[in-house]
Amino acid sequence: MKGMEYAILRQGLGVKRLSEDACGPWYFCVLVKHPSFGYFLYDAGVGPADDTFRRPESHMQYGLLSIPREEYLDKALPAIGVSLHEIKAIVISHCHWDHIGGLSFFKGTQAIRNVYVPRDDFKHGLFQSHRTAKGYMEPCDFYYKWNFDVEGAEFHMIEDDVELFPDVEFKLLKGHTPGTLAMILHLENRVVIFPSDTIPRSENYKDPENRIHPTTIDVEAFRESVRIVKTLQKKYNADIIFPHDDGFYTGYTARFEK
Numbered sequence: 426m427k428g429m430e431y432a433i434l435r436q437g438l439g440v441k442r443l444s445e446d447a448c449g450p451w452y453f454c455v456l457v458k459h460p461s462f463g464y465f466l467y468d469a470g471v472g473p474a475d476d477t478f479r480r481p482e483s484h485m486q487y488g489l490l491s492i493p494r495e496e497y498l499d500k501a502l503p504a505i506g507v508s509l510h511e512i513k514a515i516v517i518s519h520c521h522w523d524h525i526g527g528l529s530f531f532k533g534t535q536a537i538r539n540v541y542v543p544r545d546d547f548k549h550g551l552f553q554s555h556r557t558a559k560g561y562m563e564p565c566d567f568y569y570k571w572n573f574d575v576e577g578a579e580f581h582m583i584e585d586d587v588e589l590f591p592d593v594e595f596k597l598l599k600g601h602t603p604g605t606l607a608m609i610l611h612l613e614n615r616v617v618i619f620p621s622d623t624i625p626r627s628e629n630y631k632d633p634e635n636r637i638h639p640t641t642i643d644v645e646a647f648r649e650s651v652r653i654v655k656t657l658q659k660k661y662n663a664d665i666i667f668p669h670d671d672g673f674y675t676g677y678t679a680r681f682e683k
């Protein structure tokens with residue numbers, strides 16, 4: 426679509442990986458400037474204090490420990506010239522903490538009433554996070570009660586593949602959760618696919634037989650998701666942006682791309 430642009434807002438830059446097998450440090454969300462709809466976000470990133478006291482001590486090995494304050498969305502959005510009040514909707518790829526945590530920055534905005542989630546993952550995350558008094562499971566499964574119970578939040582369920590906004594498709598992929606939303610942006614001159622954590626790193630995409638990411642809950646479903654994305658990549662000659670690849674980002678500044 427003519428005039429559609431996106432910017433990647435990264436969190437956790439400059440922090441070392443914990444181990445070879447851990448997710449890369451590059452939590453991110455995508456801000457989309459849509460010519461007819463306006464601004465929307467794909468994922469909300471980490472929430473306030475997710476790098477300190479908001480996550481249980483025993484879970485801190487599954488994620489990074491220090492995120493510079495300016496990389497949280499309430500600072501990162503204004504830094505790129507967009508107010509939190511200008512965001513009209515937030516599409517959550519899946520409800521793991523590093524994708525939904527930032528919702529709490531949007532209390533009192535129009536976006537909090539327009540949160541889209543994949544139904545099967547949302548149901549699973551609610552079930553897991555609301556069955557204990559403490560609001561999470563051991564060992565860590567990445568769902569926390571407080572990330573769902575955000576004041577004013579209205580969640581809209583996505584049950585099928587859908588073109589939610591003109592030239593912006595969302596596709597349900599299994600493997601990392603019971604259903605994670607991939608985003609396909611049809612820009613003016615190219616197509617970009619964001620598979621989210623279903624395919625966290627390029628190595629998982631290149632060699633799905635042998636390189637299985639440790640956060641995969643269903644290996645066969647993951648391999649099927651890779652086949653689906655490979656078909657789409659071929660069809661559109663698309664670029665793919667993997668959420669947990671590392672490298673390349675020293676000195677990164679968010680900017681709009683066409």
Ligand SMILES: [Zn+2]
Pocket residue numbers: 519521567601622
């Ligand atoms: Zn995840």
